[in-house]
Amino acid sequence: MSEFLSDMGQKKELLKKMIKMLHDGADVAEMKALFKKEFGNVMPHQISMLEExxxxxxxxxDEVHRLCQLHIDLFRESIDAGKVDVPAGHPLYILYTEHSRILEFAQQLVESATILIGKSDSATFARVQQLIGFFKESSVHYLREENVLFPVLEKYGVTQPPKIMWMEHDNIRAIEKSMYETADALAKSITKELSHTLQTQAIRLSETLTDHFYKENNILF
Incomplete structure (x- = not known):
């Protein structure tokens, strides 16, 4: 840790340079190789320190937020090495489990919406409505993180990552809101156009949740 702190300024400047290079269209594979060479021994929490x-x-x-996916792709090996191992019943274990369950239902919604495009029957839509109901109930997951977990992190000086995660929560809520509106419209009339819209929204939600939960599981926690 002391060695890291001694050249923190140099690492930070290199990270800034790499971010700019990515913005300018540098080859991602080459950037990953450079990162592995320069940051091979850097743990995820140290990367967070640099970002802070x-x-x-x-x-x-919001610039950091926009770059998060690039960070995930670039830093995946280092981040995986720092994943927290917790016993069943631990608060983080519960969050990990909820993440897995939400992702599972997100994928099921994509599949059901896809089926609905070619098979506009009441049974398929009933499953869609059931899954929509699950996502409405899952809102408590984000509130728990915002009202319980994030304040604890901020108490110990970790301020920016929770803000970024909160921004992503708001984005998830916006996607879900549009999805609920589409489901309400489908309840009145099941059409291919609306089914396609729901499929697109479900895919976007699934991808967004996958990225978001990966960041929380492997960086924030």
Whole structure:
């Protein structure tokens, strides 16, 4: 850790340079190789420290948020090495389990919406409505993180990551809201156009949740 702190400024500048290179269209495979060479011994929480410093120096939080997917792709090996192993019943274990369950139902919604496009029957739509109901109930998961977990992290000085995760929660809520509106319209009339819309929204939700939960499981926690 002391060695990391001693060259933290150099690492931070290199990370900034790499982010700019990615923005300019650098080859991702080459960037991953460079990262492995320069940051091979850096743990996820140390990467978070660097990001915190960059935000404090003026990089907008939404800019960090926009780059998160690139970070995940680039830092995957290092992040996986730092994943927390917790026993059953631990609060984080519960969150991990909920993440898995929500992702499972998100994929089922994609599948059901896809079936609905070619088979506009009441049984298929009944399953869609059941899954929509699950996502409405799952809103408590995000509230629990925002009202219980995030304040604890902020108490110990981890301020920017919770803000970014909260931004993503709001994005998830927006996607779900549009999805609920489509489901309400389908309840009045099942059409291929609306079914396609629901499928697109479900895919977007599934992809967004996958990225979001990966960040929480492997970086935030």
């Amino acid at each position: 410093e960059m935000i404090k120096e003026g990089m907008p939080a």
